[in-house]
Structure formats: structure tokens, C-alpha cells
Amino acid sequence: MSRARDVASNNLALINPTSDGNLLTASSGAWVSQAPAPAPPSGNQVEMVASGTIANGDTVILNSDGTVSAITGAAGGEFSEVTMSNNASTIMKTKGTFHSVENKVVVVCQSYNTSTANYDGVIMAATISGDTLTFGSAHVFNTNYTNDVDVAYDVSANHLVVIYEDTTSQYGTVKAFSLSGTTFTETQSALRINSTNSARSVRIQYDPDNNCTVQFCGNISSSNYGQARAIVCSNSGALTIHNVTTFASHGTEKIKTIYNTTENHHLIVYENLNNSNYSHYAIVNVIGTQATTQSSGQSIMQTGWEQSDIAYNPDQNIVAFSGQYAGNGSYEGYIVLLIPSGTHAYTNTGAPSGTANRFTTNPPSETASWTRMMYNPDTQKFNVFWYGNNSTTIINPIRGAQFTVDTSTNAITFETAITLSTTSGVHYINPVYDTNSDRMFIAYQDQTDGNKGHAGIYKFPSTTLTTSNFLGFASGSYTNGQTATIQTTGNVDDAQSGLVINTTYFVQSDGSLGTSPSGLANVTAGKAIAATKILIA
Amino acid sequence: MKALVRRSDNTVGEFFPDSASIALEADKVVVTQGDATITFPDDNDSTMSVVEGLEQPEDFQPHKYEVVDGALSVVDGWVDLVFDVEE
Numbered sequence: 001m002s003r004a005r006d007v008a009s010n011n012l013a014l015i016n017p018t019s020d021g022n023l024l025t026a027s028s029g030a031w032v033s034q035a036p037a038p039a040p041p042s043g044n045q046v047e048m049v050a051s052g053t054i055a056n057g058d059t060v061i062l063n064s065d066g067t068v069s070a071i072t073g074a075a076g077g078e079f080s081e082v083t084m085s086n087n088a089s090t091i092m093k094t095k096g097t098f099h100s101v102e103n104k105v106v107v108v109c110q111s112y113n114t115s116t117a118n119y120d121g122v123i124m125a126a127t128i129s130g131d132t133l134t135f136g137s138a139h140v141f142n143t144n145y146t147n148d149v150d151v152a153y154d155v156s157a158n159h160l161v162v163i164y165e166d167t168t169s170q171y172g173t174v175k176a177f178s179l180s181g182t183t184f185t186e187t188q189s190a191l192r193i194n195s196t197n198s199a200r201s202v203r204i205q206y207d208p209d210n211n212c213t214v215q216f217c218g219n220i221s222s223s224n225y226g227q228a229r230a231i232v233c234s235n236s237g238a239l240t241i242h243n244v245t246t247f248a249s250h251g252t253e254k255i256k257t258i259y260n261t262t263e264n265h266h267l268i269v270y271e272n273l274n275n276s277n278y279s280h281y282a283i284v285n286v287i288g289t290q291a292t293t294q295s296s297g298q299s300i301m302q303t304g305w306e307q308s309d310i311a312y313n314p315d316q317n318i319v320a321f322s323g324q325y326a327g328n329g330s331y332e333g334y335i336v337l338l339i340p341s342g343t344h345a346y347t348n349t350g351a352p353s354g355t356a357n358r359f360t361t362n363p364p365s366e367t368a369s370w371t372r373m374m375y376n377p378d379t380q381k382f383n384v385f386w387y388g389n390n391s392t393t394i395i396n397p398i399r400g401a402q403f404t405v406d407t408s409t410n411a412i413t414f415e416t417a418i419t420l421s422t423t424s425g426v427h428y429i430n431p432v433y434d435t436n437s438d439r440m441f442i443a444y445q446d447q448t449d450g451n452k453g454h455a456g457i458y459k460f461p462s463t464t465l466t467t468s469n470f471l472g473f474a475s476g477s478y479t480n481g482q483t484a485t486i487q488t489t490g491n492v493d494d495a496q497s498g499l500v501i502n503t504t505y506f507v508q509s510d511g512s513l514g515t516s517p518s519g520l521a522n523v524t525a526g527k528a529i530a531a532t533k534i535l536i537a
Numbered sequence: 538m539k540a541l542v543r544r545s546d547n548t549v550g551e552f553f554p555d556s557a558s559i560a561l562e563a564d565k566v567v568v569t570q571g572d573a574t575i576t577f578p579d580d581n582d583s584t585m586s587v588v589e590g591l592e593q594p595e596d597f598q599p600h601k602y603e604v605v606d607g608a609l610s611v612v613d614g615w616v617d618l619v620f621d622v623e624e
Contacts, residue, residue, distance in 0.1 A: 196550025
């Protein structure tokens with residue numbers, strides 16, 4: 001038994017070490033037993049207000065408002081992968097758009113008809129509900145041989161405008177459809193866009209500033225010159241094609257377009273058939289109902305750049321240009337940035353040098369085929385998709401990576417590329433972002449299933465963890481608003497299980513511990529000193 | 538078959554089956570085949586004519602053949618178009 005003085009009462013206190021450890025204090029001539037004040041916790045720790053529920057031993061982040069939360073995250077990958085409705089057919093050249101009134105992903109494609117041994121033109125609508133994807137019936141819109149196809153949703157007219165190359169002579173042709181549920185009704189029969197001339201690389205895009213669509217193509221009958229026309233759709237779905245503008249007086253193919261909502265123009269990127277297929281751009285806007293070339297046939301870079309696509313980030317007013325870089329012989333996937341500069345012009349970050357702008361993995365070197373891009377307005381990140389091949393572990397699945405751009409330096413920060421599909425052997429991948437369900441839809445040809453059309457919902461893994469917000473481990477369980485004690489660097493958390501002594505652990509995207517870094521944020525948790533204890537890094 | 542012929546150079550732009558109906562109008566050309574209709578808004582009865590009784594050559598390309606005395610012949614100096622082999 002030892003003796004001390006209670007500072008508060010100035011009474012003598014006796015500690016009985018053989019009993020319950022309570023204090024015996026003298027009070028009014030009698031001994032009274034009372035629990036000692038809690039011992040101050042040992043090691044580094046902070047007390048912060050919990051935001052949400054935190055369990056004992058949880059990994060914890062510091063939020064921007066000064067509260068703390070358990071780390072949360074979700075796995076990425078493929079969800080609800082289905083065979084598209086015309087499932088007996090070979091599918092090629094899929095394109096798509098989102099119908100924001102019916103909340104459907106609309107897909108057009110070239111579809112092999114086994115009865116007629118012909119490639120029909122087909123349109124169909126997909127519904128996304130949560131993580132579930134379903135298709136309505138396929139509507140055959142062209143029973144002639146159908147080559148390239150594209151579709152745009154004319155928001156102002158609430159109709160879909162489909163462009164396609166009709167017959168083996170590739171006559172450029174448009175039609176319009178209304179959509180109710182998943183049922184299409186043709187409101188405009190076939191209109192030839194350019195008399196009896198042939199077209200290649202037909203594309204169509206909505207112009208939100210002029211309430212029309214604009215079609216783009218190479219005119220095969222006129223040296224493949226790049227041409228564009230405004231197409232106005234009435235509320236009843238009748239189309240009027242307006243006068244042509246020539247945006248490139250050289251051969252064009254592999255046309256890709258975006259609409260720049262800040263500069264109010266259409267950016268067209270294409271390969272120049274008369275200059276070694278090097279990438280060029282042009283700019284068209286619509287004045288009244290007249291498509292007007294504002295910038296014609298400008299070189300982007302004089303090097304091999306294939307399998308390309310572009311996407312526009314309206315939040316930063318920049319364009320990302322993805323491609324398979326043949327210029328260095330690697331055929332790996334890279335990004336070039338196109339930055340608006342002056343009136344109707346763009347500068348660019350040039351042919352890749354080094355590996356800073358590479359989105360594919362190496363080693364082993366991964367090639368990127370059929371790169372396709374979207375900008376995700378919800379995460380404010382560019383998404384690039386491709387089918388990759390490194391001849392060992394990656395054999396043509398759908399791959400994807402997210403990235404952001406620091407516009408002060410044009411530096412690109414890529415998240416780790418991941419394999420999204422369970423199928424290895426895809427082609428003609430085409431993403432569409434559903435802004436209603438906030439899901440990324442990708443249709444593709446499944447070469448492991450007779451080249452049928454397949455589609456799924458694809459997610460990147462997500463997490464609240466960043467490289468800078470990890471705080472430590474919760475030393476108890478807390479509910480929202482309670483003051484939580486968080487053990488920090490140098491402290492030992494003893495609420496773990498199954499750890500391997502002397503192993504360094506990393507914080508995972510869902511807050512768990514793992515022996516390799518999360519693909520989203522490389523954060524070291526600490527070193528295991530017992531199966532239940534980790535020395536916090 | 539029926540040939541839609543461009544008057545300016547007398548070349549065949551497109552062939553249609555004999556069952557197709559081709560209407561040359563003042564402001565457009567309209568071709569009807571069963572339930573399907575194809576409209577040529579850039580063309581009219583001044584820019585196009587119809588020639589019947591022709592067979593489509595296997596190597597036909599738009600405006601490769603001209604109609605001479607009711608028969609088809611390849612346009613002088615014609616170089617075959619290269620169609621889509623891309624994506």
C-alpha cells in the first residue's frame with residue numbers, strides 16, 4: 001500500500017494494490033473507495049470530432065473541415081455484363097449517345113444478318129438501373145449493306161439523328177428517330193447528305209448553342225476532303241440538311257469530334273491521308289443554320305499516332321487526345337493535350353517524349369488499341385479506355401485509366417490502369433456515360449463469343465483516401481459527432497488481426513490494410529509488430 | 538436496273554432495282570422501294586435523269602460509268618475510289 005495526497009481535497013489517499021486499484025481517501029474521518037482518474041494515453045494521438053461512425057482500429061482520414069472519418073471506398077470492375085439484344089449477330093463499329101429524356105443509352109452498330117448475309121444498320125436502347133443493365137429490342141434501320149454509323153441526340157428536338165454509309169458505295173445518309181421507352185419510331189426516312197457521292201468516317205454531333213446537329217465526313221468522291229453540314233431537326237423529327245463547308249482540303253479519315261461549350265465550336269481531329277496519316281484538326285461552328293469552317297486543316301503533330309480519340313473537359317476547357325503512339329515504335333497508349341489558344345485555334349503538348357503522358361503499363365510493355373475517351377462530369381476526371389496487350393498477363397481485355405490535368409503546367413496525373421472486363425478478346429469498344437445513373441456503359445464486340453455484341457457497366461475503384469489525408473487509427477469506437485481518439489505516427493494500434501510481424505502494410509482503397517499500395521493512393525500504414533499490433537508510420 | 542444519272546457529266550450515281558420508283562421533282566429526287574424511301578435533297582429534275590434497262594457492273598463505283606448511247610463505259614482517266622478500310 002502506498003500513500004499520496006488528493007490535491008483537490010488536500011486529503012490523504014491510500015492506494016490498495018492488492019484489491020481493485022481504487023483509491024481509499026479520507027473523508028470526514030472515514031475511508032472512501034473511489035476510482036482513480038483515467039491514466040493519460042500513451043504515445044502520439046489526437047482527439048478530433050468524428051464524422052460518421054468509426055470502429056475501433058479503423059484507418060482514419062482527416063477531412064477538410066477538421067473532422068475525421070473512417071476510410072471508405074468501392075471496388076471497380078465490370079457489372080451486369082450482357083449480350084446485346086441482337087445476340088446472334090456479329091457486331092462492329094458501335095457508337096452511342098445518351099438520351100437524357102428517356103434516360104437510355106442509345107447504341108448504333110453494324111450488325112451481321114445471318115439470314116441475308118448482309119451487314120444491317122441497327123439501333124437499340126439500354127436501360128441502366130443501379131448496377132443492372134438491360135436492352136430493349138433491336139431496331140433495324142437499314143437492310144442495305146451498312147458501313148460506318150454514328151448517332152447524336154438532338155436535345156432541342158428530342159429526336160435521335162443517325163448517320164450511316166449506305167451500300168458498298170458508302171452513300172452518306174441520315175435518318176431521325178423518336179424514342180419512347182426502348183421503342184424507336186422512324187420520323188425521317190433516308191436522306192442522302194451529298195447527292196450520289198460517297199462518304200467515309202461519317203460522324204454526327206449535337207450543337208447545343210444552335211439547336212441542331214452537325215455531320216462530318218470525308219467525301220470519297222471529292223478526294224476525301226473533310227466536309228460538314230448542319231442538320232436541323234424539327235420537333236416532329238423531320239430533318240433539313242444545310243449547305244456544306246469544307247474543313248479540310250486534303251484527304252480525311254478516322255474523324256473524331258467534340259463540341260467545345262466554352263469556345264462554342266466543333267473541334268474535328270482526323271488523319272490526313274495526304275500527309276502520312278499525321279493527325280490534324282479543324283474547327284467548324286454554325287452560324288444561323290450554316291456550318292462554317294473557322295480553322296481548316298491544321299497539323300497537330302508529324303508523327304505516327306493511331307487508334308485515337310478525343311474528349312472535352314468543360315470544367316477546365318481542355319481537350320485530351322488519346323492514341324496508340326507509333327512514332328516511337330512502342331504502340332503504347334499516350335495522351336496529348338489540346339489547349340484552346342486564341343479564337344478558334346488550339347496549341348498542343350506535342351508528340352510524347354519520355355513516359356510522363358503514358359497511360360498503359362510498362363514493364364512489360366502494353367500496347368493500346370482502339371483508345372476511346374470520355375469525360376466524367378461527376379468525378380471531373382478524364383476516362384480513357386482501350387484494349388491492351390502485353391503478351392503475358394494482359395491479352396485484349398477492356399482496360400481503363402482515369403486522369404486529371406494541372407492546367408498551370410499541363411501535367412497529367414494518371415491513376416493506375418486497371419483491367420475492367422472479365423473478357424479478354426474485345427474489339428470496337430465504345431463508352432457512353434449515363435448522366436442519370438452516373439454509370440459508364442461500354443459496348444464492344446466479344447471475340448470470344450462469336451463476335452457478338454456485349455455491353456456492361458464499368459467502374460473505376462474509388463476511395464476517400466488520398467496521399468495526404470491519412471491520419472492514423474481509431475483507438476475506440478465512435479458515433480457521428482463524438483470526440484474520437486486517433487493514434488498517429490509512432491503510436492501502436494493494437495486493434496488489428498492477422499498481421500504478419502515485420503511486414504510493412506499499406507492503406508487500401510476501402511480502408512483495410514494490405515501488403516502493397518492501393519492503386520489510387522500510395523499510403524504506408526506502418527509495420528506489424530504483432531498479429532494484432534501495428535507501429536504506425 | 539434503273540440508273541440515277543447526273544446530267545452534268547452523264548455518269549451513273551446510283552443503281553436501283555427495276556421495282557423501285559424514282560420521282561424527279563423540281564426540288565428533290567425521291568426513290569421508293571417497298572416501304573423504304575430515299576430522298577436526295579440536293580438533286581432535282583434538272584440535275585438528274587433516270588435511265589432504265591442497264592445492269593450494274595460488278596466493279597461499279599459512283600460516277601465511274603457514263604451512259605453513252607444507252608450503254609455504260611468507264612469515264613476516261615477514271616481512278617478507282619478507295620473505300621473504307623478503316624476502323
